[in-house]
Amino acid sequence: MTTTADRADSSSYAVGAPAPMTHRQVLEALSGLLLAMFVAMLSSTVVSNALPVIVADLEGSESGYTWVVVATLLTMTATTPLWGKLADLYDKKVLVQSALVVFAVGSLAAGLAPSMGTLIAARAVQGLGVGGLTALVQVVIATMVSPRERGRYSGYIGAVFALATVSGPLVGGLIVDTPFLGWRWCFFVGIPVSVLAFVVLQRTLRLPVVRRDVQLDVAGAVLVAASVSVLLAWVSLAGHSFDWASWQTAAMLTAGTTLLVLAVAVELRVPEPIIPLRLFRDRTTALATGASVLVGLAMFGSTVYLSQYFQIARGMSPTAAGLMSVAMVGGLLVSSIATGRAITATGRWKRYLVGGMVLVVVGLGLLATIDEQTSLVVVGAFMAVLGLGLGATMQNLVLAVQNGAAQRDMGAVSSVVAFFRSLGGSVGVSVLGAVLGHRVVDGVTEGLARLGVPVDGAAGRTVPDVSTLPPAVRAVFESAYGEGTALIFAVAVPFAVLALVCVSLLREVPLRTTVQRADEIEQAAGLAPGGAPAPGPR
Structure with a gap:
């Protein structure tokens, strides 16, 4: 039997949204x-x-x-x-x-x-x-x-x-x-x-599995992880293993910054x-x-x-x-x-x-x-x-x-x-x-x-x-x-x-009171933004 508490969440969904x-x-x-x-x-x-x-x-x-x-x-x-x-x-x-x-x-x-x-x-x-x-x-x-x-x-x-x-x-x-x-x-x-x-x-x-035909951004993942790791390692080691003003600091800052710039360049280009x-x-x-x-x-x-x-x-x-x-x-x-x-x-x-x-x-x-x-x-x-x-x-x-x-x-x-x-x-x-x-x-x-x-x-x-x-x-x-x-x-x-x-x-x-945004709900329902019917194929 459906309880009041069970029905309470139904307002979180709308037409075109996943099953509540x-x-x-x-x-x-x-x-x-x-x-x-x-x-x-x-x-x-x-x-x-x-x-x-x-x-x-x-x-x-x-x-x-x-x-x-x-x-x-x-x-x-x-x-x-x-x-x-x-x-x-x-x-x-x-x-x-x-x-x-x-x-x-x-x-x-x-x-x-x-x-x-x-x-x-x-x-x-x-x-x-x-x-x-x-x-x-x-x-x-x-x-x-x-x-x-x-x-x-x-x-x-x-x-x-x-x-x-x-x-x-x-x-x-x-x-x-x-x-x-x-x-x-x-x-x-x-x-x-x-x-x-x-x-x-x-x-x-139990969640719906949304499969999208995309290619994972491996290069971006590696560059983001590498740049963050190098910079954090520098922050962690400086003052302990070497001085803040040292050749190690210069090397790690240069490497981390370079990797970060490359990561941004990749992230701007991939879909x-x-x-x-x-x-x-x-x-x-x-x-x-x-x-x-x-x-x-x-x-x-x-x-x-x-x-x-x-x-x-x-x-x-x-x-x-x-x-x-x-x-x-x-x-x-x-x-x-x-x-x-x-x-x-x-x-x-x-x-x-x-x-x-x-x-x-x-x-x-x-x-x-x-x-x-x-x-x-x-x-x-x-x-x-x-x-x-x-x-x-x-x-x-x-x-x-x-x-x-x-x-x-x-x-x-x-x-x-x-x-x-x-x-x-x-x-x-x-x-x-x-x-x-x-x-x-x-x-x-x-x-x-x-x-x-x-x-x-x-x-x-x-x-x-x-x-x-x-x-x-x-x-x-x-x-x-x-x-x-x-x-x-x-x-x-x-x-x-x-x-x-x-x-x-x-x-x-x-x-908002819906899991999806209004534009996503309209798109799922076949409507153009604003609620008008989406144009069909000519």
């Missing part, structure tokens, strides 16, 4: 997609609190700490546009399942890694799968549900995001603190979730580019993309080092550090659910984007005032403010862009926003990681010199286990990491302000 999915069918398909999204989020959050232990066990450095995060972000970023474009051309269900398989293989390799180099390589493979899941989940949801109705389901998406973000650090902390498990299970734990998501998608996801540059002629897409870069830089670049702050500057265990993330994620959950439902009720979205970005700026500014002695209650309150802002911002930037996109471009336009957010995140983690590293080295060197402790070139470059240090030396490291963490939040503030400017300049278009 009932509310129950959407929820069934969404269950597998949410599992896929959960495992993608879990891959980064479950290791966040375990990283100090992992790096110490594998005898890594602060640079290695950064690269464990950057490797995943780099491959995720470089391949996101390719996954999105594939979604416009091929079976979306097969693509999501393929991404899950790649992710599971990378997770297994990471869990078995004998060294930092192997772990970083395995994390890069994980990133390939995460790139697919990041792009494809949003694309599939946009294929099933209209922009106006999408807020109805954003509560589920926000809940899964919050669950992965909260449970990840907690599970990771418990795994590390449990002697018979150890940090390797931080990677193994995602494998059964990937298998479950694969099975659920096989049983529940089905990986990143259709025509999309940026749309003001909403251009501004939302710019805001996504800046939000990614400020968010990922600053928050990824919070676990270091709690474990080193505050001497907390991985489990306790995981509990601290509840403050930020709680704000994110409340904000994403509330704004999603409000947007569905009103069809208006800009006010929530602007308000969210104001809170992001305020939250980052407040966190720029913390140190190793700041009350944890105060730190948690500051994190909650940042979480409220992020919850109102991240999903709604994607929604604003999808609202004006044609279904044939949905994969490309959705992945473009995700791509540039990941790009900003990769740059942010690398640049702000370098800022933190330099501040810690300076602080530790100066502090140890005041204590009369012999200082060598490696002082502050390794991630210490503060519980094993003498009290005076421990205080030096706590102070250095406390001040360094505040500094990276301060550096992130101007980027968040620029993102606020971008979203303020967006022109609001009420959310």
